[in-house]
Each structure stands twice: as structure tokens, then as C-alpha cells.
Amino acid sequence: MAAVKPISNEPSFRKSVDLMFDRAVGLMDLPPGLKEKIRVCNATYTVRFGVRLRGEIRTFTGYRSVHSEHMEPVKGGIRYSMAVNQDEVEALAALMTYKCALVEAPFGGSKGGLCIDPREWDEHEMERITRRFAYELIKRDMINPAQNVPAPDMGTGEREMAWIADQYARMNTTDINARACVTGKPLHAGGIAGRVEATGRGVQYALREFFRHPEDAKAAGLSPTLEGKRVIVQGLGNVGYHAARFLSEEDGAKITAVIEHDGGLVDPDGLDPEDIRQWIAVHGGVTGYPGAQYVERGEVLLEAECDILIPAALEGVINLSNARRIRAPLIIEAANGPITSGADEILREAGTVIVPDMYANAGGVTVSYFEWVKNLSHIRFGRMQRRQEESRHQLIVDELERLSADQGTGWKLSPGFKEKYLRGAGELELVRSGLDDTMREAYQSMREVWHGREDVSDLRVAAYLVAIERVAQSYKAKGL
Numbered sequence: 001m002a003a004v005k006p007i008s009n010e011p012s013f014r015k016s017v018d019l020m021f022d023r024a025v026g027l028m029d030l031p032p033g034l035k036e037k038i039r040v041c042n043a044t045y046t047v048r049f050g051v052r053l054r055g056e057i058r059t060f061t062g063y064r065s066v067h068s069e070h071m072e073p074v075k076g077g078i079r080y081s082m083a084v085n086q087d088e089v090e091a092l093a094a095l096m097t098y099k100c101a102l103v104e105a106p107f108g109g110s111k112g113g114l115c116i117d118p119r120e121w122d123e124h125e126m127e128r129i130t131r132r133f134a135y136e137l138i139k140r141d142m143i144n145p146a147q148n149v150p151a152p153d154m155g156t157g158e159r160e161m162a163w164i165a166d167q168y169a170r171m172n173t174t175d176i177n178a179r180a181c182v183t184g185k186p187l188h189a190g191g192i193a194g195r196v197e198a199t200g201r202g203v204q205y206a207l208r209e210f211f212r213h214p215e216d217a218k219a220a221g222l223s224p225t226l227e228g229k230r231v232i233v234q235g236l237g238n239v240g241y242h243a244a245r246f247l248s249e250e251d252g253a254k255i256t257a258v259i260e261h262d263g264g265l266v267d268p269d270g271l272d273p274e275d276i277r278q279w280i281a282v283h284g285g286v287t288g289y290p291g292a293q294y295v296e297r298g299e300v301l302l303e304a305e306c307d308i309l310i311p312a313a314l315e316g317v318i319n320l321s322n323a324r325r326i327r328a329p330l331i332i333e334a335a336n337g338p339i340t341s342g343a344d345e346i347l348r349e350a351g352t353v354i355v356p357d358m359y360a361n362a363g364g365v366t367v368s369y370f371e372w373v374k375n376l377s378h379i380r381f382g383r384m385q386r387r388q389e390e391s392r393h394q395l396i397v398d399e400l401e402r403l404s405a406d407q408g409t410g411w412k413l414s415p416g417f418k419e420k421y422l423r424g425a426g427e428l429e430l431v432r433s434g435l436d437d438t439m440r441e442a443y444q445s446m447r448e449v450w451h452g453r454e455d456v457s458d459l460r461v462a463a464y465l466v467a468i469e470r471v472a473q474s475y476k477a478k479g480l
């Protein structure tokens with residue numbers, strides 16, 4: 001099954017992002033030259049390199065685009081897909097600039113991509129290709145802890161990030177900060193607890209925050225709780241799988257449909273994301289999955305009735321060809337750019353509430369920021385804080401134990417409380433609470449603009465307004 005293709009008269013992904021930017025910046029009082037400076041992509045590097053594979057030299061094309069260096073390093077994932085092209089990396093790099101500004105991660109925006117179908121190559125071949133691509137970027141300072149720090153995106157994960165980190169370390173043997181050259185690494189290679197699932201976790205926190213405000217839920221015609229909500233997820237990869245799992249296991253939402261590259265699955269009583277993920281790992285897709293109704297043209301499920309639609313795969317899947325048939329009252333853009341600018345307009349007019357990508361999937365870059373700081377500080381994250389926290393918590397626990405031992409109080413501490421309470425300052429807990437705080441604060445900043453300005457009617461334009469204002473402040477502070 002192919003993705004829903006934007007119809008030919010729609011602007012490209014890059015243009016679509018620019019149109020959304022223009023809609024917001026038109027409401028701002030900034031010098032025209034500064035608006036233009038923020039909008040344009042600073043530079044895009046294209047590399048073609050050869051790797052000897054299976055007895056012949058194969059040439060690959062890759063990109064690293066830097067959208068904005070108002071803060072350095074710049075940050076953004078590396079994508080492996082046959083659809084990667086310059087327009088796409090530039091659009092994704094621009095979104096990274098706005099995303100980092102919105103969640104106040106102190107980075108400029110960047111993105112990379114390699115035209116490759118990872119399923120075509122075995123692990124050893126993937127390592128050689130990745131190391132060679134990394135070599136090309138490292139020698140031009142396009143991977144560097146102080147200048148440009150990649151992370152995983154579609155088609156890449158911890159494995160590729162570990163190879164990139166090792167390649168950088170080999171080429172920069174005296175750089176004590178080498179590990180901070182890339183984030184999303186495995187724990188044993190300098191990664192941080194909770195990074196793998198961070199983007200999906202962020203989607204969950206974003207939805208929790210949305211439903212914490214009854215007026216916001218009401219704007220979508222929904223009751224203010226995630227419990228029992230019918231959710232459709234497109235793409236059961238890193239982001240979609242974790243979001244689906246957390247929402248169903250921890251918030252009582254029902255995953256009523258899942259859309260994958262080879263079709264869709266439906267069960268009005270709720271699907272089990274973990275079980276489907278295991279099936280996909282073995283069979284390469286959802287085809288043949290026994291536990292649900294199979295739909296060959298999975299993309300039609302984007303139009304099915306539900307409460308929350310989570311596109312978590314590709315860009316441009318909701319476009320002029322299907323926007324009028326979308327029935328979800330609330331869409332949260334877990335993927336980057338899943339709604340084209342034309343479809344965005346149709347959906348807004350129809351009253352659909354859209355939680356925009358730059359906020360919805362910012363969990364990844366937020367936890368990447370924690371990982372980068374951890375690598376630069378050369379201390380296990382949480383270790384210092386833990387000492388302080390532990391002594392404070394110890395005082396509380398001692399007091400509770402004293403009261404518990406006092407017959408007169410009539411209550412007892414439950415078994416294991418002390419251990420559980422004192423454990424609460426570990427790395428994973430710090431990462432989760434830091435992510436939760438970040439998602440809450442970013443939502444508040446967007447929400448204030450959404451509800452506070454008469455000329456703002458949607459969350460996307462509100463998010464752009466907050467982000468552009470912060471980028472503009474940085475440029476002004478630099479004297480531009």
C-alpha cells in the first residue's frame with residue numbers, strides 16, 4: 001500500500017511549512033528582513049558517496065540541512081528512507097527550529113537524510129553505509145557536539161546513533177565531549193534512560209495536558225478525559241507504537257484502528273499495540289494479523305470515525321484529496337508535517353482541533369537535550385541531584401516512620417514505601433518529570449496565545465507565534 005499522495009497542485013512539504021509560517025508571521029510586528037531571515041534555510045549540504053557492497057560500488061545520496069543557527073549546536077534527526085530529498089530535509093529542519101524554540105531546548109534547527117531502503121541491507125552493510133555517511137558529515141563539522149548534533153528519525157534508531165558516535169570518536173580522539181556529538185544512543189554508549197520512547201511519551205503528555213483543560217476538550221466537542229477515547233494511529237514505528245501503548249495501558253484510551261504500510265487493522269473493542277508490534281517484527285507488516293479485521297487500503301482508516309487521530313508515520317498523508325472526509329474532531333500530529341497547508345485550512349474551517357507537530361512530537365528533542373547535557377557534564381544524570389534529594393527525602397521518610405511506629409496515630413506505612421519513595425530520584429524519573437514539565441509549559445505558552453488573542457483561532461498559529469518570537473529575540477540579541 002502506498003501512502004496517500006498529496007494531489008499534484010499542492011505545494012511541496014517545504015512550501016507547506018513556509019505557508020504555515022507566513023500565516024503566523026503575518027500577525028507579527030517584526031522587520032520584514034528579520035521575518036525572511038527566520039524563514040529561509042541557511043544551508044543544505046548534499047553528499048554522494050560510494051560504498052563497496054556485494055562486489056560492486058554503490059552510490060548513496062545524503063543531506064544535512066541547517067535551517068537556523070540562532071543557537072548552536074543545531075539539532076535534528078537523521079532519516080533513512082527512499083523518499084528523502086532536499087525539499088523534505090529543509091522542511092524538517094525548519095520544523096526543528098520552531099520546535100526547539102517552542103519547548104525552549106537551546107538549539108537551532110537541522111535535519112539530515114539518506115536515500116536508502118534500510119530493509120534492503122543487512123546489519124553489517126548498514127553499519128558500513130552509516131559510518132561512511134557519518135564520516136562525510138563529521139569531516140565538514142556537520143556532526144559535532146558544539147555545532148550539529150543529530151538524533152534518530154524515521155528508519156534510524158539507537159543502533160545507527162551508536163555507530164555515528166563511535167565514528168566521531170575515532171575521528172576526534174582528543175575530544176572529551178565526543179559522546180555529545182549525537183543523541184538517541186543506547187544507554188551503554190552514553191544514552192539516557194527514556195530516550196527511545198520519549199517522542200511517544202511526549203505525545204501522551206501532550207494529550208494529557210490538552211484534556212486537563214475542559215474548554216480545550218470542548219473546542220473539539222470531547223469530554224475532558226482520555227479514558228475510553230477511540231484512537232486511530234497511523235504508523236506503529238517508534239513514535240506511534242509508544243504513543244499507542246502508553247495511551248491504552250496508562251490512560252484507558254482504546255486503539256480502535258492501526259494503519260501500517262501494508263494495510264490497516266480495526267477492532268472497535270481496542271487493539272493491543274504490543275501484540276501487533278511483535279507481529280510486525282516477525283512478518284514485516286500487519287497483513288495476516290489474526291486478532292483484528294484487516295483493511296487492505298489502510299489509508300481509508302484515516303477517515304474512520306474516532307475521537308483522536310494520531311498520524312505517526314509520514315508527511316502529507318492528510319491533504320486536499322482526503323481532508324474533507326476526515327471525521328476525527330481532534331488530530332495530534334505525532335509525525336512531522338502529516339497535514340498539508342491546504343488540508344489544514346479545510347480542517348480548521350470544519351472545526352477540527354489540531355495539536356501541531358512542532359509541539360506534539362517535541363518529546364524526542366527534549367530528552368535529547370537531557371542526553372546532550374548528561375554527556376557534556378560527564379556525570380550520570382541524576383547522580384548529583386540524587387544525593388541532595390535523598391537527604392531531603394530521608395528526613396520525610398524518617399518522620400513518617402516515626403509517626404507510623406507511634407501506636408497513637410492509628411496508621412502504618414505500607415511495605416516497600418520507603419524503597420519506592422527513595423528510588424524516585426533516579427535517571428528515568430528525572431527524565432520523565434523533566435519531559436512532563438516541558439510539555440506542560442510549552443502547552444501553556446501556546447494556549448495563552450490561542451485563547452488570549454482575537455486574531456488567533458488555532459493551536460498551530462499560536463505555536464508558530466511563540467516559536468518565531470523566541471527565535472527573533474535570539475537574533476536580535478545577537479545584534480542581527
Ligand SMILES: NC(=O)c1ccc[n+]([C@@H]2O[C@H](COP(=O)([O-])OP(=O)(O)OC[C@H]3O[C@@H](n4cnc5c(N)ncnc54)[C@H](O)[C@@H]3O)[C@@H](O)[C@H]2O)c1
Pocket residue numbers: 001002003004152153154155156199234235236237238239240259260261262312313314315334335336337361362364365
Ligand atoms: N523518532 C523520533 O524520536 C521522532 C521525533 C520527532 C518526530 N518524529 C517523526 O515521527 C514520524 C515517525 O517517525 P518514527 O521514528 O516513529 O519512524 P519509524 O521508522 O520508527 O516508524 C514509521 C512507521 O510508519 C510505518 N509506515 C511507513 N509507511 C507507511 C504508510 N504509507 N502508511 C502507514 N504507515 C507507514 C512504518 O512501517 C513504520 O512502522 C516521522 O514523521 C518523524 O519525523 C520522530
